[in-house]
Amino acid sequence: MTNKTSAWRPVVPVANMAGSAGKTTAAVTLAALLAESGREVLLVDVDAQSNATSWLGIDPDDVEISSGDVLLKRARLEEAIVETSTPRLRLVPATPGLDGDAIALLSETGREMRLKLALRACPDDVDVIIIDCPGSMSVLTVSALVVATSVVTVTAPSSKELEGIPKMEALIEEVAEAHNPDLELGAIVPCIVPPATAGRLYTDALAALQEAYGDLVTPTVRKTVRAPEAMSHHETLPAYAPRDPVTEDYRAVLASLEKAGVL
Structure with missing residues (x-):
């Protein structure tokens, strides 16, 4: 359980290390549901695929x-924030050029x-920050973990995807040791x-996941065509379906996640 103070604001990267397993769907949908509940949300897209950005109609x-x-300090955070069609949900957008920016960032002190x-300049009225990370280890993922209060990872019920969880745990441990001692997988x-x-194959994978990680495992999210449909219409799942x-x-x-103190 995260220790909260009156000034506590969750900063939660959604990240994984084994390809696409619904990472952006989780980030956008959780952000939209939080906004629907009345909280002011800032979604930060640091994935060069820019799927969260395009999903939200940008x-x-x-x-x-x-x-x-x-x-890269070419602009201030407040200059990058844009409104979306979802009330109370704002976005710091990404572009495909982010891959090049990540390379340039490697040479920066x-x-x-x-x-x-940058997030020190986040508007005071923002209650929650969600970060959509790249689907791999990169300086962008590390930057998100440095500022995180807790990390959410996603996985599909397959051996390939499950192999990404220990890799994420190892990265979290490294970042916690070097930069963010309270960081944990939430x-x-x-x-x-x-x-x-x-x-x-799938039921056994889920059983293995539950056995290995227990209470860290949330309720499951079913396979559906509704998510790609919603994305193609540039609507969040709570709005589209x-x-x-x-x-x-x-x-x-x-x-x-709210019960666990992650959000």
Whole structure:
């Protein structure tokens, strides 16, 4: 359980180390559900794929000031923040040029601290910061972990995806030792989970996950076409499919994260 003070503001990267397992879907949907509940949310996109940015209706090709500009001190955080069509949800957008910015960042002094320093200028009314990280270890992921209050990772029920969790744990441990001593893995979200009838491969993987990580594992998020449909319409799941089972899955995940003190 995270120790909260009156000034405590959760900063939660959603990250994984084994490819795409619903990372951006989790980041965007949790941010939208938090905003729906009345909290002011800032979503920071530091993934060069820019999927969170485009999902929220911002064309990455039209972005004038990106998260990369903020990290390289070409612009201030407040200049990068844009409104979205979701009330109470603001965005620091990414562009495909972020890959080049990450390379440039490697030669900068204090590169791991850049996001933490930038977020000091976060508007006072923001209650929660969600960070959509790249799906791999990079200076951008490390920067997000440095400023994090807790980390959420996602996994699909397959051996390849599950192998990414120990890698994430190792990275969290390294960042905690060097920069952020209170950092810990706050939750593991099983995403893109097929029905039990799909076979023992998936049910066995989920059972192994539960056995290894216990209370860190949140309720599961089912496999569905609703997420890509919502993304193609540039609508969040709560807006596009408010009563769909997958949206309810994410409501259960959010309740689990709130109960654990992650959000």
